[in-house]
Each structure stands twice: as C-alpha cells, then as structure tokens.
Amino acid sequence: MTSEERKLSVLRAIVEDYVETREPVGSKVLVERHALGVSSATIRNDMAALEEEGLIAQPHTSAGRVPTDAGYRLFVDRLSSVKPLSLAEKRAISTLLTDAVDLDDVLDRTVRALATLTRQVAVVQYPSLSRSAVRHVELVPLVPGRLLVVLITDTGRVEQRTVEVDPQVTDQLVGDLRARLNAALAGRRLDQVAALLRETAGAFRPEDRDLVASVVTALEDALSSQREDRFVLAGTAHLARSPLDFPQSIGPVLEAIEEQVVLLRLLGEMADDPTSGVSVRIGHEMHHRGLLETSVVSSGYGSGAQVARLGVLGPTRMDYPTTMAAVRAVARYVSRIIGG
Amino acid sequence: MTSEERKLSVLRAIVEDYVETREPVGSKVLVERHALGVSSATIRNDMAALEEEGLIAQPHTSAGRVPTDAGYRLFVDRLSSVKPLSLAEKRAISTLLTDAVDLDDVLDRTVRALATLTRQVAVVQYPSLSRSAVRHVELVPLVPGRLLVVLITDTGRVEQRTVEVDPQVTDQLVGDLRARLNAALAGRRLDQVAALLRETAGAFRPEDRDLVASVVTALEDALSSQREDRFVLAGTAHLARSPLDFPQSIGPVLEAIEEQVVLLRLLGEMADDPTSGVSVRIGHEMHHRGLLETSVVSSGYGSGAQVARLGVLGPTRMDYPTTMAAVRAVARYVSRIIGG
DNA sequence: CTTGGCACTCCGACACCCCGAGTGCCAGGG
DNA sequence: CCCTGGCACTCGGGGTGTCGGAGTGCCAAG
Numbered sequence: 001m002t003s004e005e006r007k008l009s010v011l012r013a014i015v016e017d018y019v020e021t022r023e024p025v026g027s028k029v030l031v032e033r034h035a036l037g038v039s040s041a042t043i044r045n046d047m048a049a050l051e052e053e054g055l056i057a058q059p060h061t062s063a064g065r066v067p068t069d070a071g072y073r074l075f076v077d078r079l080s081s082v083k084p085l086s087l088a089e090k091r092a093i094s095t096l097l098t099d100a101v102d103l104d105d106v107l108d109r110t111v112r113a114l115a116t117l118t119r120q121v122a123v124v125q126y127p128s129l130s131r132s133a134v135r136h137v138e139l140v141p142l143v144p145g146r147l148l149v150v151l152i153t154d155t156g157r158v159e160q161r162t163v164e165v166d167p168q169v170t171d172q173l174v175g176d177l178r179a180r181l182n183a184a185l186a187g188r189r190l191d192q193v194a195a196l197l198r199e200t201a202g203a204f205r206p207e208d209r210d211l212v213a214s215v216v217t218a219l220e221d222a223l224s225s226q227r228e229d230r231f232v233l234a235g236t237a238h239l240a241r242s243p244l245d246f247p248q249s250i251g252p253v254l255e256a257i258e259e260q261v262v263l264l265r266l267l268g269e270m271a272d273d274p275t276s277g278v279s280v281r282i283g284h285e286m287h288h289r290g291l292l293e294t295s296v297v298s299s300g301y302g303s304g305a306q307v308a309r310l311g312v313l314g315p316t317r318m319d320y321p322t323t324m325a326a327v328r329a330v331a332r333y334v335s336r337i338i339g340g
Numbered sequence: 341m342t343s344e345e346r347k348l349s350v351l352r353a354i355v356e357d358y359v360e361t362r363e364p365v366g367s368k369v370l371v372e373r374h375a376l377g378v379s380s381a382t383i384r385n386d387m388a389a390l391e392e393e394g395l396i397a398q399p400h401t402s403a404g405r406v407p408t409d410a411g412y413r414l415f416v417d418r419l420s421s422v423k424p425l426s427l428a429e430k431r432a433i434s435t436l437l438t439d440a441v442d443l444d445d446v447l448d449r450t451v452r453a454l455a456t457l458t459r460q461v462a463v464v465q466y467p468s469l470s471r472s473a474v475r476h477v478e479l480v481p482l483v484p485g486r487l488l489v490v491l492i493t494d495t496g497r498v499e500q501r502t503v504e505v506d507p508q509v510t511d512q513l514v515g516d517l518r519a520r521l522n523a524a525l526a527g528r529r530l531d532q533v534a535a536l537l538r539e540t541a542g543a544f545r546p547e548d549r550d551l552v553a554s555v556v557t558a559l560e561d562a563l564s565s566q567r568e569d570r571f572v573l574a575g576t577a578h579l580a581r582s583p584l585d586f587p588q589s590i591g592p593v594l595e596a597i598e599e600q601v602v603l604l605r606l607l608g609e610m611a612d613d614p615t616s617g618v619s620v621r622i623g624h625e626m627h628h629r630g631l632l633e634t635s636v637v638s639s640g641y642g643s644g645a646q647v648a649r650l651g652v653l654g655p656t657r658m659d660y661p662t663t664m665a666a667v668r669a670v671a672r673y674v675s676r677i678i679g680g
Numbered sequence: 681c682t683t684g685g686c687a688c689t690c691c692g693a694c695a696c697c698c699c700g701a702g703t704g705c706c707a708g709g710g
Numbered sequence: 711c712c713c714t715g716g717c718a719c720t721c722g723g724g725g726t727g728t729c730g731g732a733g734t735g736c737c738a739a740g
Contacts, residue, residue, distance in 0.1 A: 024733090044733090047734090059691095135478075138475075162440075162442050162443075240590050250590075254577035368701080
C-alpha cells in the first residue's frame with residue numbers, strides 16, 4: 001500500500017468513525033479501531049496532509065478531525081460502495097408498499113417506507129405524465145358559472161381544474177364540447193394534445209369560443225404543469241432526533257423543506273450515477289443557505305410512461321452507503337409497482 | 341371590583357404578559373405594566389390564591405408565575421374575547437386564497453395562509469363528501485388485469501381506486517358497466533349510492549359478477565373512506581422558531597404531527613363553541629404525550645355539501661385571542677370559496 | 681519514511697460565588 | 711377585614727477560575 005493509498009484509507013476511517021460516533025476523531029482512536037498498520041504519529045502526518053488538501057478539518061485546535069464536504073464527496077465517489085440491504089429490510093419495503101389502492105396511496109406508502117428505513121426525511125415527487133395518453137376528459141358543471149375539468153390518463157393520473165365560464169352556458173353545449181374533446185383526444189399522447197386542442201377549438205361557433213377557450217386553457221394548464229411540482233414528505237421528525245446533527249437549529253432546514261421550489265429544483269438538478277443508480281449532493285453543493293449541513297441522496301424512479309425522483313435528506317454526516325442502498329432499493333421497488 | 345374579580349384580572353394579566361415576554365411574571369412587573377390599582381404585596385396574595393387553585397405555578401421558588409393549562413383554559417373561556425383581524429390581515433387572506441385552480445390548490449393555499457398568519461403549524465383536513473352527489477363514474481383499463489375506477493362528484497371531488505380484475509375482461513364489458521353505473525348513479529347523493537350499487541350489480545350476467553363486484557367494492561371503499569383521513573400541513577418550521585417554546589425538543593411534537601391518526605382524532609374530537617365559532621384544546625387536554633406543551637385552535641369549515649376542520653397547533657403559550665381570530669376568519673373565507 | 685517522545689494548546693467539566701428577582705410572612709394602618 | 715410596606719429568605723443563573731485530558735505539531739533517531 002503506497003502512502004497515498006494509506007491516506008485515503010485514513011480518510012475513509014475518519015468518515016466511518018465520525019458518522020458512527022458523531023465526534024471529531026483523533027489519531028489515537030483511529031489506530032485503535034482500524035488496522036492501519038502504522039502508528040498514530042504517522043496517522044497525524046497523513047491527517048495534516050489531508051487537511052492541507054481540504055478533505056478534513058479541525059473544529060478547533062487540539063480537537064480531532066472532521067470530514068469536510070469535499071471529504072465526504074471523495075468518500076462517496078471513490079472510497080465506498082453501496083451496501084446491500086438486509087433481507088429484513090427488503091421484506092419491510094415489500095410489506096409497506098403492498099395493497100396500495102391508488103397512486104396517492106403508493107406514494108404515501110413509499111415516502112413513509114423511505115423515511116422509516118433511512119431514519120431521515122424522505123421526499124417522493126409525483127411522477128410526470130408527459131408520455132402517457134389521454135383516456136377521458138370530463139366536464140362537470142358545478143354551480144352556474146363554474147365548470148370542473150377533469151383529465152384522466154391511461155396511466156391512472158387524474159388532473160382537475162376549475163374554470164370560470166359564462167353562467168349562461170347550457171348543459172347541452174357542455175355535453176357537446178365533452179363529446180368533441182373526447183373524440184379528438186382519447187388515446188392521444190399528452191405531448192400531442194396541445195396541437196389537437198387548438199384544432200378542436202376552431203370547430204366551434206364563434207359565440208361559444210369563450211367557453212371553449214377557457215376549457216382548453218385549463219387542459220393545457222393541466223398538461224403543462226404535469227404535477228411534477230407536487231411531492232410528498234415524511235420523517236421530518238427525524239431531523240430533531242439528535243441535536244448534534246444540526247448544531248444551530250433545524251429551523252432553516254425545515255424552512256427549506258417547506259419551500260417547495262427549493263426541493264424541486266434540487267431534485268431536478270440531480271442525475272443518477274450510472275453504476276450506483278443514485279445521486280448524492282453534499283452540503284454546500286446544495287447551493288442553499290439553510291441546507292449547508294445537509295445532504296440529499298436521490299434516485300429516479302418509474303419507467304417509460306412516468307418518471308420522477310425520490311430521495312432522502314439528512315445531515316451531511318450520514319451513513320452514505322446504507323442510505324444509498326435504501327434509496328435505490330425503494331426506487332426500484334416502487335418502479336415495479338407503478339410500472340404494472 | 342371585588343377581590344374575586346381582581347384575582348381574575350391578575351390571571352388575565354399574567355397570561356398576557358407571559359405570552360408576550362415568554363418569561364415567568366412576578367408581582368412587581370405586574371403592577372408596573374397593568375393598572376391594577378393595588379400594591380405588589382396584594383398581588384402576591386392573589387397569586388398565592390391563584391396558585392392554590394391550580395391556575396398558575398412557579399417553575400421554581402423565587403421565580404415568577406406561569407399559567408397552568410387550567411389557567412389558560414379559564415383565560416380562553418372567560419377572560420378573553422376573539423380579537424378582530426386587522427384590515428391588512430383580511431386582505432392578506434383574500435389575496436392568498438384567490439385564483440386557486442382546484443380543490444387541492446384551495447386547501448394548499450389555505451393551509452399556507454393559516455400558517456403564515458398565525459406563525460404556527462397549520463392543518464387543513466380534506467372536506468368530507470358525504471352530502472354531495474355523483475356526477476360521473478369512469479372506468480379506465482390500465483394494463484390488462486388492472487382497472488382504474490374514478491368517481492367524480494358535483495362538488496368537484498375526484499376519488500380514484502385501482503382494482504385487480506380478470507385479465508380477460510373485454511373493453512366492451514367495461515364500457516357496458518360504465519354506462520350502467522352512470523345511468524344508475526349520476527345525480528344521486530352519495531349516501532344513497534351504496535344501496536343502488538347493489539341493485540345494479542344484480543343486473544349482470546353471472547359470469548361477469550366478479551368484475552362487477554370488484555368495481556362496486558372499490559366504489560364503496562371510495563365512498564366510505566370519504567378522504568376525511570387526509571389533510572395538508574404547513575408551517576412546521578415555526579416550531580423551531582423559538583427554542584423557548586419547547587424546552588426539551590420539538591421532536592415529539594413533529595412525531596405527533598406526522599402520526600396522521602393523532603391529528604385526525606384530535607380534530608375529530610373538537611366541536612366549535614357556538615359563540616366564538618372555534619374550538620381550543622390546551623396541553624394535557626390533547627391526551628398525548630408529545631403534545632403536552634402544545635395547544636390546538638380549530639374550526640369547522642365548509643357548508644352543507646362538504647364539511648371538515650382546519651386549525652393551527654402551537655405552544656400552549658400562544659396568543660389565543662389573535663390565533664382564534666385568524667382561524668375563524670380563514671375558516672369563513674375558505675367556506676365561501678368552496679361553497680360557490 | 682516511520683516512530684516515539686515531548687511540549688503546547690485549548691476545550692469542557694466542575695466548582696464556586698455572588699447577585700438579583702421574587703416570594704412569604706408579619707405587623708401596622710385605613 | 712383588607713391592603714400595604716418592610717424584611718428575611720430562597721434559589722437559579724451568570725460569570726469566573728481552575729484543572730485534566732485529548733489532541734496536535736514538531737523533532738530527532740531509527
């Protein structure tokens with residue numbers, strides 16, 4: 001083992017010990033707990049070098065070392081491998097996810113499973129529906145002047161919008177529009193729908209154009225939003241588990257999580273590593289003040305027709321190999337369920 | 341003013357000061373800040389009596405007094421009145437709630453408005469649909485062997501269930517069933533539907549009974565669950581605002597909030613006071629370990645066709661008059677929106 | 681390059697003390 | 711009978727001081 005290799009072993013040992021004990025790790029305990037084959041003085045030299053390289057840091061003089069974000073990054077990228085889940089854990093996922101009644105329920109169970117498994121905050125994004133096809137369009141007059149527009153896709157997604165219309169609109173006209181829309185759209189892929197909508201709209205009498213335009217707008221809105229902007233959360237209580245995890249306060253973290261835009265941007269920016277199948281973002285890489293001490297492990301899920309991301313958020317000081325395994329496993333499992 | 345009346349004034353003053361300063365309040369500051377017309381020694385006697393009655397307590401000897409749960413209860417019931425909202429606040433509610441596209445969006449905006457306004461955790465339960473009527477039933481074959489059942493009501497609720505069916509089922513049969521279900525159910529009130537479902541089911545050929553039974557079960561399930569078991573949350577970050585609010589940790593509180601059953605039971609047990617229009621539950625009245633230091637202020641909302649509850653959860657040491665006003669105002673506002 | 685030794689630094693725990701806020705009680709006065 | 715000013719007492723919190731231990735960096739020798 002070259003001295004360079006040993007240095008990396010030292011880094012790995014520091015990360016592992018620090019994650020476990022949550023305390024800065026010194027040269028002495030390092031040689032005691034890991035068979036590194038050299039003395040503590042040597043380790044000290046290595047540590048000084050690692051610190052020079054910005055991979056570890058001391059909270060203060062005469063304290064042990066703590067990994068920096070860069071240290072974790074190196075650890076995740078090169079020093080660790082995804083740790084296989086235990087049979088019990090796999091069984092737990094399977095149990096938690098069976099018997100879901102609809103998509104909402106699937107995602108709800110998924111997010112809970114993920115939170116329980118990783119003991120961290122879990123996020124599951126609603127799957128996109130861009131590749132799915134229109135099954136049915138329903139128009140429901142509520143009170144006069146209000147119309148509910150419902151779009152049902154063949155993948156089981158249901159989008160709804162309420163639109164304001166002229167109170168004079170007759171049920172007959174609504175029925176006519178419903179029939180034409182279904183004739184034009186049923187079976188069409190969502191990405192083709194926008195064009196078809198405009199065609200259909202042109203076929204109506206001028207005096208009915210207002211109604212048609214409102215409905216078309218609502219449908220286009222439902223299509224474009226794709227509900228990728230929604231997600232479910234679970235496990236926020238885990239943030240409060242150990243005050244050590246977030247020295248200041250979990251307040252900023254909670255705020256960031258509630259700010260839906262932040263989480264969505266974060267998930268959107270992440271792309272899975274081809275080999276591990278997951279994506280990791282650490283500390284400052286989040287580019288968010290409130291999340292400087294947190295990391296996100298996420299993975300895409302779903303297949304073909306609908307794709308989105310799920311993941312967990314926890315302290316930078318997290319057990320990456322295990323967390324990555326859990327995220328990947330849950331993503332695969334839920335993909336299977338949704339897929340068919 | 342009798343001495344009994346003065347004692348209650350003292351209690352009111354203690355609650356108000358304590359809520360404001362978050363520090364135990366002593367006899368001296370009390371006479372300074374409130375025109376009670378007597379000396380601090382007299383106040384001390386009154387305080388001793390209030391303590392005897394269990395309405396206030398000392399964190400430790402030689403500290404000021406703090407209201408007990410019973411003290412807050414008396415304050416809420418007899419010593420305070422709901423404080424009218426400022427114009428700016430009313431306008432804020434109005435602004436936040438306009439332009440919602442569908443029910444999900446309305447509730448989402450509502451819960452955010454409530455959290456922002458009260459600076460506390462807000463909960464909004466999904467409205468029940470028991471009194472509404474069936475608008476349309478849609479059956480959507482997904483992959484072979486799986487059928488999506490969608491129930492649309494005239495109040496704009498959309499319920500969906502996936503059912504497992506015989507993969508051999510033909511589209512024609514599904515279409516037939518869809519037509520018959522709609523003929524039988526459209527326009528009927530949900531509480532009449534269960535009986536009608538059974539009738540309709542009887543009219544099919546024996547060999548199709550399996551399919552029909554599955555669909556009917558799914559519809560009944562959708563009806564009975566009524567989605568009252570769902571709610572949206574916002575403002576959890578407010579829990580971390582002041583460490584003083586929750587001396588130990590907000591962990592147990594977060595856990596209780598995530599445990600949907602707990603919140604739903606809580607809301608379900610609460611009934612609005614006829615005069616104030618809201619309901620308050622304080623500390624130990626919650627009957628939950630994790631919520632001993634929290635209170636809930638809630639109110640029913642909606643009208644006729646759909647009714648549910650919304651509210652906020654915060655430290656027992658909260659500004660009840662203002663919070664009650666905000667909850668009531670938001671409840672009224674969202675009722676108007678949903679109502680028509 | 682590694683190692684043992686050594687001097688140095690600094691955090692954290694503990695002990696201590698003191699101050700001030702707040703109380704309870706009492707005797708006197710309206 | 712109730713209110714009041716005075717007084718002695720209690721107790722928690724904050725500030726200071728001290729001490730020990732953990733950990734480091736450096737150096738000279740192997």
